[in-house]
Amino acid sequence: MTFSAELEARFEKMIGQYPPGRQKGALIPMLLYAQDETGQITDELIDEVSRRLSVNKVEVEEVLGYYTMLHRERRGRHHLQICTNVACMLVGGEELWHHACHKLGIGNKQTTADGQFSLEEVECIGACSWAPALIDNYDFHLNVTPEKLDALIESLRGQQ
Amino acid sequence: MLFNEPHPLEVKVLTKRFEYPQKDPIWIDEFLAKEGYAGIRKALEMTPEAIIEEVKKSSLRGRGGAGFPTGLKWGFVDRNSPKPKYIVVNADEGEPGTCKDRVLMENDPHMLIEGCLIAGRAINSNRGWIYIRGEYRYLIDILDKAIEEAYARGYLGENIQGSGWTFHLSTHTGAGSYECGEESALLESLEGKRGNPRLKPPFPATSGAFQCPTIVNNVETYCAVPSIILNGGEWYAGLGTPRNGGTRMVCLSGHLNRPGVYEVPLGYNLKQLIEEFGGGVWKGRKLKAVIPGGSSSPILTADEIDIPADYDSLAKAGSMLGSGATMVLDETVDMVKLAHRVMKFYAHESCGWCIPCREGTAWLEKMLRRLDEGVGVTRDIDMVGQLSQSMLGRTFCALGDAAAMPTISIVQKFRHEFEAKLAGAKVFMPAPETQPLVVL
Numbered sequence: 168m169t170f171s172a173e174l175e176a177r178f179e180k181m182i183g184q185y186p187p188g189r190q191k192g193a194l195i196p197m198l199l200y201a202q203d204e205t206g207q208i209t210d211e212l213i214d215e216v217s218r219r220l221s222v223n224k225v226e227v228e229e230v231l232g233y234y235t236m237l238h239r240e241r242r243g244r245h246h247l248q249i250c251t252n253v254a255c256m257l258v259g260g261e262e263l264w265h266h267a268c269h270k271l272g273i274g275n276k277q278t279t280a281d282g283q284f285s286l287e288e289v290e291c292i293g294a295c296s297w298a299p300a301l302i303d304n305y306d307f308h309l310n311v312t313p314e315k316l317d318a319l320i321e322s323l324r325g326q327q
Numbered sequence: 328m329l330f331n332e333p334h335p336l337e338v339k340v341l342t343k344r345f346e347y348p349q350k351d352p353i354w355i356d357e358f359l360a361k362e363g364y365a366g367i368r369k370a371l372e373m374t375p376e377a378i379i380e381e382v383k384k385s386s387l388r389g390r391g392g393a394g395f396p397t398g399l400k401w402g403f404v405d406r407n408s409p410k411p412k413y414i415v416v417n418a419d420e421g422e423p424g425t426c427k428d429r430v431l432m433e434n435d436p437h438m439l440i441e442g443c444l445i446a447g448r449a450i451n452s453n454r455g456w457i458y459i460r461g462e463y464r465y466l467i468d469i470l471d472k473a474i475e476e477a478y479a480r481g482y483l484g485e486n487i488q489g490s491g492w493t494f495h496l497s498t499h500t501g502a503g504s505y506e507c508g509e510e511s512a513l514l515e516s517l518e519g520k521r522g523n524p525r526l527k528p529p530f531p532a533t534s535g536a537f538q539c540p541t542i543v544n545n546v547e548t549y550c551a552v553p554s555i556i557l558n559g560g561e562w563y564a565g566l567g568t569p570r571n572g573g574t575r576m577v578c579l580s581g582h583l584n585r586p587g588v589y590e591v592p593l594g595y596n597l598k599q600l601i602e603e604f605g606g607g608v609w610k611g612r613k614l615k616a617v618i619p620g621g622s623s624s625p626i627l628t629a630d631e632i633d634i635p636a637d638y639d640s641l642a643k644a645g646s647m648l649g650s651g652a653t654m655v656l657d658e659t660v661d662m663v664k665l666a667h668r669v670m671k672f673y674a675h676e677s678c679g680w681c682i683p684c685r686e687g688t689a690w691l692e693k694m695l696r697r698l699d700e701g702v703g704v705t706r707d708i709d710m711v712g713q714l715s716q717s718m719l720g721r722t723f724c725a726l727g728d729a730a731a732m733p734t735i736s737i738v739q740k741f742r743h744e745f746e747a748k749l750a751g752a753k754v755f756m757p758a759p760e761t762q763p764l765v766v767l
Contacts, residue, residue: 181497184456184495184497184499185537186411186537186539189518189537191518191519191520192499192517192518192519192537193519194519195500195501195502195516195519196499196500198502199461199500199502200500220519222519226519226520229520229521230519230520230521232521233504233521233522233678234461234501234502234503234504234522235502235503235504236461236462236502236503237502237503248462251668252423252622252668252672253423253424253581253618253622253654253665253668253669253672254423254424254580254581254652254654256668257580257581257582257654257656257660258581258582290421290423290505290672290675290676291421291422291423291424291425291505291622291672292462293420293421293425293426293428293429293460293462293463294426295423295424295425295426295578295580295586295652295654296426296578296579296580296586296587296588297329297330297426297586298580298586302462305462305464305465306465307465309329309330
């Protein structure tokens with residue numbers, strides 16, 4: 168399995184950043200960065216990463232079961248993560264979440280039929296002073312209102 | 328860049344280089360022009376003992392939440408150990424309500440690098456990692472660029488500024504776990520494992536990253552160090568209150584006219600902070616309660632907040648300064664719903680490693696949900712308190728305590744709301760209207 172030249176260079180550098188023999192340290196970053204490129208964690212990717220870091224496949228599986236950002240299923244091209252934790256909840260985070268569900272016709276961790284959007288209700292994303300907030304893939308959107316969310320969804324739809 | 332406004336009452340130490348609006352991060356040329364890396368140049372002339380002594384004098388305490396004296400922590404590391412010594416930055420900002428570290432890293436990434444360098448020099452370390460939560464991907468890009476600049480200009484790598492000393496630094500991403508903000512779980516994650524906490528002792532100072540002596544500090548703690556070295560520990564200590572030196576970033580959120588991240592001296596009056604910096608409670612409503620240090624901290628009612636916001640005063644008031652995340656609640660907030668939401672978070676984030684927390688948070692979440700829906704029984708209210716009490720101090724890490732403490736305080740201080748809700752009284756904060764979902 169090969170990755171883009173950029174990612175290959177990053178991996179090579181990364182492995183050298185952990186003590187000799189302890190390259191397993193690179194496991195979680197490697198999985199996340201690879202997932203960004205492949206869209207999901209596949210069996211092939213697990214094999215590849217375990218080979219490159221000389222770790223057991225089960226050690227990779229162990230980590231996959233723990234970290235919420237690593238996922239084996241394919242998600243929408245735009246994975247919208249809406250925060251409903253306290254700071255967001257106080258200023259309309261839950262309303263925003265329900266609005267998004269109805270707008271897209273999907274629930275938590277579901278993907279639209281066209282594969283364009285997926286939704287996830289997430290815990291605090293560190294945007295509390297600019298709440299309510301959401302993340303589209305890795306882009307933060309702050310002080311979001313239902314109207315702003317509608318506009319965002321429309322503009323992302325237009326991008327395809 | 329994040330929208331942030333200055334406030335005339337701020338005391339600017341960490342934010343001294345910020346401009347408003349700050350269009351780009353402060354890259355190395357601008358950083359050097361504004362006293363940047365002067366702290367490490369000075370530290371290179373000092374002995375490790377003198378650096379630690381200066382940090383001790385500053386009475387700097389950990390800004391992540393626990394408030395442990397930083398100089399003391401650094402002093403625990405055996406500098407002459409034959410093992411490598413490591414520096415780890417906890418940038419896994421996840422405590423609900425907290426959004427300060429990102430402001431520092433986004434605007435002034437080199438300040439963090441400089442703090443790491445000084446800490447590295449103090450414990451005779453040659454390597455460090457900045458552990459950043461996965462959601463902050465854009466900050467990894469900013470920090471990677473800043474690290475590259477520092478390597479190119481001889482502030483990282485071999486023979487730093489001709490001193491013969493080597494220090495390497497890199498970023499390391501998390502992948503979605505609140506628990507990894509706990510230092511020993513963070514170290515597990517850094518080693519490529521599940522973020523389960525370690526049994527302590529040994530503490531990281533003896534056996535940390537890769538079983539070597541390590542110091543783990545919060546982003547803001549490292550960022551304060553260059554100014555301490557440059558201006559002296561006594562100067563920094565003088566900015567705050569006794570045993571609570573310096574300034575800190577506060578994240579104001581919730582029902583305020585002007586939420587935002589501000590830098591204030593430690594010991595600033597909490598009530599004034601909300602009124603002067605936060606612009607008071609929004610919509611002309613009355614204040615009901617304040618969560619002063621992230622969702623783990625016990626809640627304070629409106630008449631308990633006329634106190635200095637420092638570690639000791641808040642502890643005396645039965646709460647904690649925590650991560651400086653101040654969430655303000657107006658009179659319309661349904662406290663049962665709040666207690667439920669807080670517990671839902673901890674139940675979701677419990678790593679499952681030890682039973683009191685794994686089972687306790689899950690059961691509490693169920694009971695609080697039932698109470699929130701108004702269908703519980705009165706006995707449940709007492710049981711929530713008892714179950715929380717029995718979780719306190721009985722878990723591997725502080726997550727169990729973090730879940731129990733706010734819950735105990737909410738039940739204690741707002742018991743009448745739990746009772747009223749069970750009696751079928753009006754729900755204060757209306758639940759959002761929901762319709763059945765159309766699943767495609």
